[in-house]
Amino acid sequence: MKKEPLHIASDGTETIDPAQEKQTLKFLFTPAAPPKSEGAPNPHAKASTQVGETIDALRGEFGDAVGEVVEYAGEQTVFVERERIVEVVRFLKAQGFTYLSDLGTIDRFTEDDRFEVFYSLCHIPKRKRIRVKLRVGDGISVPSITGVHRAATWHEREAWDMMGISFDGHPDLRRMFMPEDFEYHPARKEFPTLGIPGSLPLPPQENDGEITLDPFARAHGNIPED
């Protein structure tokens, strides 16, 4: 078969269409080396998350209120008792963990105390980061740490809005993202991804129309008969 030139340049050189060239397989990413064993060190582990000394100091100060320490990928998470969280955070602040970088929640809804709240605190001069965690059941409130770190104000509001965990002593526990009129906590596992029909009234679809109660009517199975 004659190969048709794809392009002939001014000096007469021909470019051949790559589709007509004989294809050679180039397996650039076929595993050449055996896969790593499970226990291999994490390449993304950071020195900043090794906080053994601080955890020892916490144990010395609070004793049994400090629970187990979980480690994965070089990150140490220390569990503390819910009632002592304000003291723990205040103690850590005195130790130099003056910056609250993150506060979040996890819903382990099959377990007894279904929620976990975690606090990520930074020691800026020493370059250390510690994660403190507590367990809390549904309907039980957590002491607010806004008295120690004002940065927690919005994070705790977000936790209330999304997970429905209330915080004792919070100065302004309004919802963060959802309107006050919304009655659910959407990050909980039982909240459906498509939302609950009627839970969030939206503007009418046409002028002088009714308020839209279910923006996903079809997806919820309400298909008009006509």
Added chain:
Amino acid sequence: MEIKNRPFAVDTVRQDPDDETFTFWPRHNEALYKRLESKHVHIEQGDPLEAEMTLNIGPQHPATHGVLRVVVKLDGENIRTAVLDIGYLHRGLEKFAEVKTFQEFMPYTDRMDYMSPYNSNVAWCLSVEKLANIEVPQRAQWIRTMMCECARISAHLLWIGTMVMDAGALSVFLWTFKYREELYSIFDEVAGARFTVSHSRIGGVAFDVSPTALDLIQRFCDNFQNDIADWKKLLNRNRIWIDRNKDIGTLSAEECLDLGFTGPNLRACGIDYDIRIFEPYLKYDEVEFDVPMRTEGDSLARYFVRVEEMEQSLRIIRQCLDRLRGPNEVKGPIRADNAKHAYASKDEVYYSMEGMIHDFLMTDVGVAPPDGVEVYHATEAPKGELGFFLASDGTGSPWRMKINSPSFCNLQGLEHLLEGAMVADTVVLIGSIDPVMGEADK
């Protein structure tokens, strides 16, 4: 004291149940105004007119940095109390992530900080890689570092353009957008998309950078270096610019830490917190750069920090270019060499059965980290510390994902900055902390 001027105030709506002036979420507005009344902020400056007014700014316009709503109580021209209302762009990204595979969620991160999508992509990939213990090839890390810095310049360019425009000058906006346009061309060449790039992949990047792209970046560096010097000449000693920014929104270092500010806002108060130094990721421990700092903590200091950061980004990009071509080139694959960790190359997918099976499996199930583990990986986005907290249940999608977004943290402090400021400085203050609502509203 009865306050008359209250747009959408609920008690005026609620008196008559049939009144339909405000039909949606009346309780939300009620709570917002109640909060405004209940805040106790002591401001020394008295007002001779003793007039009090509640003003609703937003959720649009304030020199549109997004759908941010600010409700302020004015005492003459001074803001006595301010309440921020966010959530107008809330899309439930954290909920979305729970029903998507790790790779499927990546395009959503483009829409978080849409000024610098590359940084969000990389932040997401790094978190997933840390969770699933995936090693990224060296070349991919250099590409990511370089493109993250390009995205940082792009974000700061937009910031400086709009910020100077907020303060009343238009021409800088046009100059910065010339370079943003060039950066878009670079992203187009590198990733195939100008805006929402999604170039990073779990375990590496989608494809290698072309020689054309490297030339474009080199040319950008050469031109930009000169122009940024010109802008500094124009702005650093500009009387109007300085008068508009100096001693506006001043924060002390303690306040800044306590309020949870992050990124350039924190460094403008003299706190040395840059994730690239704090916990180095990618290649930031192998490149040389300085972290610009100021101690004044006012709006002008934040400007200096950001402009100097752009120059440092250029330095980093130059060093990355050096490692991506020429004698010091880091050669090798651009994605992890493991079918359980990253997509197979297209060559492999098109010409081998195993490759195709792996491609299907990656799309269907994706990366499956161990059960019951959790990680947090922080990165330094242009706005500050951007991190994803991931908790795994051993499947291809996270059990829980929590975004730690810098704009959210910065906006929290804005409420404090506004109290005691003049109402005319509102726009400058919003501009100077550089929020992006796509990220703050999650």
